[in-house]
Amino acid sequence: MAGLADFSSEVRAEVKQVREQVATLHEQLLKWNLVVWTAGNVSQRLRTADLMVIKPSGVRYEYLTPASMVVTDLEGNVVDGTEAPSSDTLSHAYIYRHMPDVHGVVHTHSTYATAWAATGRSIPCALTMMGDEFGGDVPVGPFELIGSEAIGKGVVDTLADHPGCPAVLMRNHGPFTIGKDAEDAVKAAAMTEEVAHTVWAAEQIGTPIPIPADDITKLNNRYKNIYGQH
Amino acid sequence: MAGLADFSSEVRAEVKQVREQVATLHEQLLKWNLVVWTAGNVSQRLRTADLMVIKPSGVRYEYLTPASMVVTDLEGNVVDGTEAPSSDTLSHAYIYRHMPDVHGVVHTHSTYATAWAATGRSIPCALTMMGDEFGGDVPVGPFELIGSEAIGKGVVDTLADHPGCPAVLMRNHGPFTIGKDAEDAVKAAAMTEEVAHTVWAAEQIGTPIPIPADDITKLNNRYKNIYGQH
Amino acid sequence: MAGLADFSSEVRAEVKQVREQVATLHEQLLKWNLVVWTAGNVSQRLRTADLMVIKPSGVRYEYLTPASMVVTDLEGNVVDGTEAPSSDTLSHAYIYRHMPDVHGVVHTHSTYATAWAATGRSIPCALTMMGDEFGGDVPVGPFELIGSEAIGKGVVDTLADHPGCPAVLMRNHGPFTIGKDAEDAVKAAAMTEEVAHTVWAAEQIGTPIPIPADDITKLNNRYKNIYGQH
């Protein structure tokens, strides 16, 4: 199998940079209370080669360093790194192969998003934040066992019916989110947990009022085209 | 359009001070768990000119500095700053134009306050802390799209029926709070989430007992006139 | 009115020590998520004189210092300090006058304890931790307005029916706890919120199983006489 020495200096420079970015972004999973112990992972696909950088399997977040991140190709084969990659590597790879605009994938078991996933219910769009970030309900994907690319396929198939939505709640499992880079996918993971928690709480005291479809479209268009710095 | 150079040195000195205050107060939104990622903003109106200082749009809290804050006039036009201002700028500006005693505005999507907003229910006054801080129920405002001054108008119109109350839960959206300065509005945002959480929790185990109107008045008068340092 | 100069050097030395203890213990209110903004206070009664040290009114926790604590007599009159004392000073003083073994009082609005208080329900003893710390249910006290000693009287009267219990949930208001010193009362405040949260959560998924009275007695006796370092 190819090692990193077989790639150009440009690729090796991007690997170095992305190792740092992915390692650092795991701190955001802790900061926003999205993970416990080792139960969540971040990856980013390179711009300069068909490679990705992902968390090593079962390593506590306080021990993660840029050097401990694992580089694989988009079939999940290790290209560089001394650790075994995340159990979800084949699923991250599947997503990158089938969604070429996606350069970041995040998986967590965040509490309230996973609660929706455990019941098989999608989160109804009752918040402007959901119109902004998800463009509608947050959908549920199928139940799949861990370790193969089946989860990745479940994510891709589910999002095919929800264009523009960056999150899927895999049934009985937890959320997978995507983005234009790893930071964008981490943001989607944080937002998924926040709206999961809020709509969950709303259901305990009444009925969340649905936002009409055309208002959701307006919110989503503004958020994607005007919000933020350009 | 006018730049800051067109204003007096006194105004420029206040701008410098308020940039620091507003940047620092965003840390309190994180400290009290009122925001996720970039989803909340603080502004303060100046004493020396019809200007306000507000968060830039879509910038993560750890990257906020006094220099990244944006200065606008009370129509929302940028007067000083290198970043685009918050999406909610026109609504903050509307509030300042129509409520001259207000010099601080805060918007969050804090979890439990937003849960009440999603159901369209106001928070019933069942806590002495609510009599103190809000003088009654925390009211719900209309559903409005983001980006225009419509949300600001919704806040002002709602508070017209709740004199002395510093918070409105904008339907399907989240709380807006006001104060005599930005710190005061941040305090109201923290208190709004706390009472939203507490009364929410009370409803899960029984019926919150309403506080009689005359006791609410006594609580509110004492809190506004005696509590704190004078 | 007497100033601190009228007291012995022994008293002044204890004042200095207790100012530091009480200021530092407010950090524990934050650490265990018992308070928001300024909404909680700690006091400790001296051993060497009929004086107490209490939080100043309405001051944010990050600004508290030993020097900002206020010394009052047991009628609530300020004996030393530059700030106005807590709004609850007269109630702390009432408790110290009527319960001579109590040397620490804490008041918070912690979320779940206050939720029980809002419904007027006591917390049923369904946890060994409750048998240990409270010796039974955590009782509810009457609704009283803030600012007089009425709340202190409500605490004392309620605890008269619950000997050995260090906590009262004042109706529509929040918990007051007592202890042999301020640290002990802060501990009781942390435990009150924890059991309030746990039994609240238990009620959402079933019926908390009551612990028989004689087992509660055994738990409480062991905890008070054997637990900890002696």
Next chain:
Amino acid sequence: MAGLADFSSEVRAEVKQVREQVATLHEQLLKWNLVVWTAGNVSQRLRTADLMVIKPSGVRYEYLTPASMVVTDLEGNVVDGTEAPSSDTLSHAYIYRHMPDVHGVVHTHSTYATAWAATGRSIPCALTMMGDEFGGDVPVGPFELIGSEAIGKGVVDTLADHPGCPAVLMRNHGPFTIGKDAEDAVKAAAMTEEVAHTVWAAEQIGTPIPIPADDITKLNNRYKNIYGQH
């Protein structure tokens, strides 16, 4: 009774190392919000002698040091240390005597796990994380008083019916977890609270979908044999 001087230098070296490990692991109980004040403890059994290292009774976590940990034999007799050992020492010792592969035991009163324990309900296996970590439901053990080895016996007897499961919810009390070392048991304690919280939340918005028994077996086998670094 024997002191540490009666043991070999190899044993004394391991004691030194395990004192540090056990003291440090208590920080993880705080990090993952598993304990309040002093209400949880960690122990580890030595490899080189029939001894264990456990938390002292009733000492606040910020004051724990390697030197304050207590060394006992597997009957709970103190062999080394200046403090009184945890109230749960006899139960930890019982577990070690009856489960020779177990070298770590953790007890907490973590909120949601204890809520299940208060109702006497086991946590149904509706999450892949539960299949992974617990191999099925998290079972409930009997109600037992604190201070004797009865709780340890309850843990051992309950786990006899749940081979491979590292957690028991002792009724009306809280979770006990086991592991191949103390870190492994702390991990199980963190995972117990997380799944307790998630399934609890799921029950508020619907019915958690059970995972079929053969899928649980596949999840558990992969997790125990493939997950992590080998």
